Amino acid sequence: MAENLPYSTSIGTLINMLEKIKSASVPERVTQDFVSTKLAMKGGSAAACIPFLKKMGFVASNGTPTDSYKEFRNPKKSRIAVGKAFKKLYQKLYEMNEYVHDATDQEILGLIVECTGGEKDSSVTKATLTTLNALRKISDFDIENNDATEAVEPTNGRAIPIEPTQSTPSQFQIPPQHSSGSKGINLAYTINLNLPATKDIEVFNAIFKSLKEHILGN
Structure with a gap:
């Protein structure tokens, strides 16, 4: 018709x-x-x-x-x-x-x-x-992408982008951290990171750079 x-x-x-x-x-x-x-x-x-x-x-x-x-x-x-x-x-x-x-x-x-x-x-x-x-x-x-909320969360004096509502989850496993004592405790933790729904690679680069500097360490 x-x-x-x-x-x-x-x-x-x-x-x-x-x-x-x-x-x-x-x-x-x-x-x-x-x-x-x-x-x-x-x-x-x-x-x-x-x-x-x-x-x-x-x-x-x-x-x-x-x-x-x-x-x-x-x-x-x-x-x-x-x-x-x-x-x-x-x-x-x-x-x-x-x-x-x-x-x-x-x-x-x-x-x-x-x-x-x-x-x-x-x-x-x-x-x-x-x-x-x-x-x-x-x-x-x-x-x-334009409607997404560009929220930030301070970490050590700097900001890490917080994901918008529509996002893609990613998981990072942090390796066990060994204490220096003879009877150390092995600790490990997982970070669940929701990535923004965007095709702009620079957004992801900025997120992972902040994650490395402030959480994962150099």
Whole structure:
């Protein structure tokens, strides 16, 4: 069964509006008056972007700004907020390719045609691809790593990263420590270390370096 995919025929206006939203105060409701007065964007193309903001989940059906809208205004979370909205907008494409945001234009075009049943050269198909590409350029899709809590625990005056909720457990066996006396006691202990869910090798290097310096010894 063919599915409709969201698109904007005024994607340039939409991207401009998103930029203006970052600096404008949060209104009680996102209306045409807000867009034309506070965002200084007049005309039908600007007003037509409001329904798309609702599809993105930035504006509720009654015009109220959502938590996603407020998250988007945070400079450190803007790209994350758009990335979440992108996955919501193109959920049908993600069911066909879970890495659609990394796919080539030709691959995405094929998915759009397959999903919608439209012609590859139609104005709707082209507008859908243009909208998708414009949004993925201002998105961050590494949401899991960005949302992870970067907690630290002090050890001997320095900090060792504490694992985020989603992690990979690793176990280290510390060899027995012998006392210098004739009747020594052999002690051994195990460290269970939860590694962060990340592909950044530098994160692991930092963890193991701290572990070696402060717990295992040189």
